[in-house]
Amino acid sequence: MSPDLVIIGAGPAGMTAARIAAEGGLRVVLLDEQDRAGGQIYRNLGAAAGRDWLGPDYARGADLLRGLNHPGITHQPRATVWRVDAARGVIWSRDGESHVTAAPHVLIATGAQERPVPFPGWTLPGVMPAGAAQILMKQSGMVAQDAILAGAGPLLYLVAAQMIAAGSPPKALVETGTDLRHALAKLPRALPAAMTLAKGLGLIRRIRGIPRHHGARDFRAVALAGGRIGFGFTTRKGPQELDCGLLLTHLGVIPQTHLTRSMGLTHDYDVAQQAWRPRLDAWGGSSRRGVRVAGDGGGIGGADAARAQGALAALAILHDAGRLDLDERDRRARPLRRALARALSLRPFLDAAYPVPKAFLAPPDDTIICRCEEVTAGAVREAAACGAHGLRLMRTALRTGMGPCQGRMCEPTVTGLIAQTTGCAPSALGPGRIRTPVKPVTLAEIAALGRQPEETA
């Protein structure tokens, strides 16, 4: 029996939508890349009992996990979607075998990835994103030791507080600097999210005692003896040199749009968040009928916004499927819209308080910006000056974005470098064309797919 709805991604948006759609009578298939539902924010929550040091916000996802225990929901873990085909359906891979799940409604809830933080030395073993260290805490109970946190954004404070609670405090917090005067002008609009702001201030109090550096720029990492990392940067006080076992960087998150872009959906450039996002209506509807997007994959809003967006999309799908009349849809949507507005009211403040410094969008010449093909910023600048004025031309010239990550780690930087060299706005340069498969699969796997009857998961 084929499902009514395929949801891609089991984070807060996908899990919320699955429950509401199933309670409304739809058969739902929930595809997710991870072994357990939760997304990155609630990653491994179902198996992380006893890890109180991760804090109360992590535990808040428990109701979403319970919500998946519904006979109308089929959760497919470790399912990597590599194509959404207009004619055939959602194509996904597990353990080297591909499957097709077709349904009249598709909800894409693929969430966010960390924004790449390129600087000379960021490819060394011993340099990692702060979010990756948090995943290791959630999934493995592993805590970074002798680590420095560097960059900007609230996640740095949260990871620092979690490391302190787990008994392995960071040895320093190096911030690229908060333009607080600019951010404070946005503060009145953030008042509906006062609870979240208060939590943030609470976090900052909990990391008191950690040595902090502000206004840091010119990041540089070098390998020292024994695998240690030398971390150089400059502040108003002059050049600084620290050393650590692990350098954890962070400059916020960006929507994962490879799948929505591969489908040819319309995208817009979000100047405040310096990233592309699919164009959506108030119910998560994309430019293609039957395809909706909810959560951070449609623009960064955080877990509370994702819940509300997932619920709104599910109500719209129930209405489209003839299971919910218009009045009931709109009545149930009202509190969700209030919750969404409350959650999103914080974004202008956060975007203003933790801007991405230009030096990370257009880093120094000796920075490897494409980790797969090992292309430097200098090579991209030179190619841009010689006429490679777009992402596709750059791909042809230097292979940026042609390695296994398919541009996930370099595209924001390639865009920034072309924009800097040519004087073009980033919005004029993209979004880059993404082709399926959006995650690598073998030719043998694709060939085998052609010989199988269509499955229903």
Add this chain to the structure above:
Amino acid sequence: MNAASRFRDAPGMAPRSIRMSLDGETLLARPGETVAAALLAQSGDATRRTPVSGAGRTAFCMMGVCFDCLVTIDGRPNVQACMTPARDGMVIRRQIGARRLGDQP
């Protein structure tokens, strides 16, 4: 090489009871853990050398985005260690340089 792990276990974590091998040496993992986490718990060293320059890399994003954690598992090349749950008896090999056609089992 021979960098110690850059991580330590939080208090109260269960012992690593899953036994795998990494280039012939024992690699331990905790149930529910990924191969990439097990690699990072064992050592701070590189787990592969890049095809272009031979530079050392190890697991980076831990969420399937960056492909820096590629290893060969049970003869299958270019597997994302961060997306693969650890299982008893897995035979893991570091990847030095590019894989070739025909490496496939």
